Amino acid sequence: MSALDVDGMGARRALAGIADDLSDGDDLVVAHARAVWSCLVEPGDRIAGALIAALGPVRALEVAVASRGSGDEAARAGVELAELAKARERWHPRGGDAPERLATARRAGARIVTPEDHAWPRRLDDLGPFAPVCLWVLGDTAPLGSADPAVALVGARASSAYGNFVAEDLAAGAAAAGIAVVSGAAYGIDGAAHGGALAAGGVTIALLAGGVERPYPAGHRDLLERIAARGVVAAEVPCGASPTKWRFLARNRLIAAMTDATVVVEAAWRSGALNTAHHAAALGRPLGAVPGAVTSATSAGCHRLLREAQAECITGIADMCELLGLGAGLELDGSTGADGAVGEGGGNVVGGVARRGADDRTRLLDALSERSARTTLDIARRAGLGPDDVAILLGLLELDGVAERRSGGWVRTKPPKTAPLW
């Protein structure tokens, strides 16, 4: 396979302009081997992942391009010889494409980032043998390797105005809180999420299913250029690769794996966003879903996640921060406020003892009139409380300024402070 020059100078030539900050010869050879690997495999190739993990990318590639043998090394990787033979059958026909793919990357200004780089997103390591062999990147590579929090905001292409608004709002909130927004650059929710993050001056990362040099979808060419200029556009497939359905599904695992949590903003009953959600759950990453009207088909998938996948209900940026484990110190709006207790505004008759004082107060206020003065006895009868208790409680209400002595008894001076019941 001509694409593999396993020496420093050959690798330097092949990677010129792609990995030009690699000064060390070994680094160059490793990066070059990974670049070639990305040309040979489809995403998530378990045999390739196992060989690379066991033998390193360079030796693994030498085993891959050999036409036979290497049984001992395959065994070390836990790969059976029959599996290796089958894998070679699918890898070899692609070997000849590698030089052209690297030339395309060079022309497009794409850079390679590998697990050996500081800029490698360490969260991807959780994918084990299904991790990408490298990433191809347009834009600044530094945000990829950042340990700052990151959230996946994904959802329907055919989104509603409501969904777009919520996606933009969550993305802007994330940007304000220093959280990177990761999505797939699709029409609808993905685009709104990227756009919201950009508009708020935040970091956003677009993961593509095809080569990074192909704007996909075409209508998002401008958006992708803005993301590349101020964030990151990345893909595991090499330049020149087309975005196939399989690669969309594989790309979804990267969106889930590269983030601390996934939030589905809008999704139909069957939606690709559910595939991303599934990957997040499989990786043990927190999963959130934004509710919507039950009459809206574009929220049916979100409600399904709430019901069937125990997704957290996300109503705003505060809920999203809580999902990311950033609850404390990041209460950005009132949606999850100080008083979390359900029904605290109302008396609890079932277990009434604890709230006796508040309940008696309610009953006493009920028994007072704003217009006509009532005697203590009359108030006691109306409230169903003993006259002695009423005398004491009226004094307390007077101190609170809600009851007042008049000739002939007591009146309520203003309506009760608590909100009216429904």
Added chain:
Amino acid sequence: MSALDVDGMGARRALAGIADDLSDGDDLVVAHARAVWSCLVEPGDRIAGALIAALGPVRALEVAVASRGSGDEAARAGVELAELAKARERWHPRGGDAPERLATARRAGARIVTPEDHAWPRRLDDLGPFAPVCLWVLGDTAPLGSADPAVALVGARASSAYGNFVAEDLAAGAAAAGIAVVSGAAYGIDGAAHGGALAAGGVTIALLAGGVERPYPAGHRDLLERIAARGVVAAEVPCGASPTKWRFLARNRLIAAMTDATVVVEAAWRSGALNTAHHAAALGRPLGAVPGAVTSATSAGCHRLLREAQAECITGIADMCELLGLGAGLELDGSTGADGAVGEGGGNVVGGVARRGADDRTRLLDALSERSARTTLDIARRAGLGPDDVAILLGLLELDGVAERRSGGWVRTKPPKTAPLW
């Protein structure tokens, strides 16, 4: 206390037209004692509940109306003498009202239902000493005691058109499935729930905070008349009692206790409906909440229940039936259909082995063109699969009618059957 005639003839006179199907003298005396009790206490009076449970309503009432003593009997009820003395202070001033309240019930055509009746809703027994001493009823008493499933549909007074629609829809679905709809007759969600049940010819029960002879709210006079004519209007307070704030809160526990599950359709961040939800949770009854737009203030309380009270997300009648434990055989719409698996439409790369076949098929379909015929080798290279596997898979796709042999290779005959990705 003149209202208590503890003999058959006195009770018969007092209850004429109120409990006239009670033929037995003892029954009459018991029902009369409970009728008087309902005039003495506010809802959820624990001391009254304990005395009645220990001594029976008649003897308990004799203890209550005595001015002192009865220490032994109080002790049997677990009531301290000081508590009893205090309770007498609040009960005695109301004794004189009882005859007028019973006369009002008679004029209004209200009937009394007691725990001794077949028509007593047995679910209320879960309230223990906080259970009502009796119910005052307009309409047919039989549905109260029915063992058929019942659901509480409650929510905001200031509901949206969306909330009203969903409440009507759920109520109509409940009616069609033989589920009684219980609510509080308030404006907004409550009214929509009752109306939806009536329109669908179902059973509906309105629980009021004041006397059943007072239409409350006044604007629901017609609705309450229709409910009384074809369902049940009930209250634990006697006729003539006004609907105070305390009584609304107490009434909410009855709505929760009389049903198998409570569903909050729409509720603001602080809403009386959350109080009903709290009672349902405290009683261990299933709790559901209908989601809505996160931008809608009238859904904020529902989302709070989903987040903080682990309420089930209810998107339609099928979800509601599942909440009631009626899932099997009651799949009335498609919202919880046959295929519950999340993300099943997409390949799972993280744990990809199980779905290998479906994944390979996707990759092969990706590699076929509808326009130009491609060779097996070309298809294998594009799909990243071995040529032998491709040859076999192409045969299978041909059998499925999605691929076709042409001169020069293979074409895709129609788009893939699965839905497009987002």
